[in-house]
Ligand code: S6P
């Protein structure tokens with residue numbers, strides 16, 4: 617049995633920076649999201665989001681945590697979003713706690729059932745196991761949230777890469793609209 621030492625990290629509520637910097641930093645660009653937006657990617661080098669991880673053990677009895685900084689912007693009318701994933705271990709749950717900005721959390725089951733939750737400073741969104749999840753920044757400032765999840769959850773990106781997500785989130789003038797994703801398929805497309 618390994619016993620980990622307790623520790624404190626400081627998370628900047630505005631920027632999401634973790635001090636002291638600990639685990640890896642993952643940066644995603646539009647080039648990492650080819651085919652996920654309705655329109656072709658306008659600028660492959662555009663930074664869409666950063667994820668700062670805390671350095672914690674990764675067994676099924678540990679918790680992992682990270683902050684996501686999802687920068688404002690659009691592709692056509694569609695707001696910047698994360699790639700979205702199911703947990704590789706499907707029943708692993710997660711909490712998102714929003715620190716700053718305004719967003720929507722899209723949730724989908726593999727059979728296409730879906731829900732949408734608001735994200736704003738102070739919201740704690742519970743993501744039960746089996747729900748795929750994608751975050752969308754619908755504001756003019758970075759959307760920053762702190763995620764805590766069972767440490768062996770892992771990532772299944774392939775399911776959403778191949779099927780898409782049931783909903784899209786778009787700007788309609790000053791309004792935020794949700795619409796069915798015309799490119800969504802509840803089953804994997806034939807090769
Ligand atoms: C991890 C958690 C988040 C996301 C992050 C980026 O389980 O849900 O930390 O990893 O928001 O999203 P994505 O879909 O690129 O992993």
Ligand code: ZN
Nearest residue numbers: 703710749765
């Ligand atoms: Zn997750």
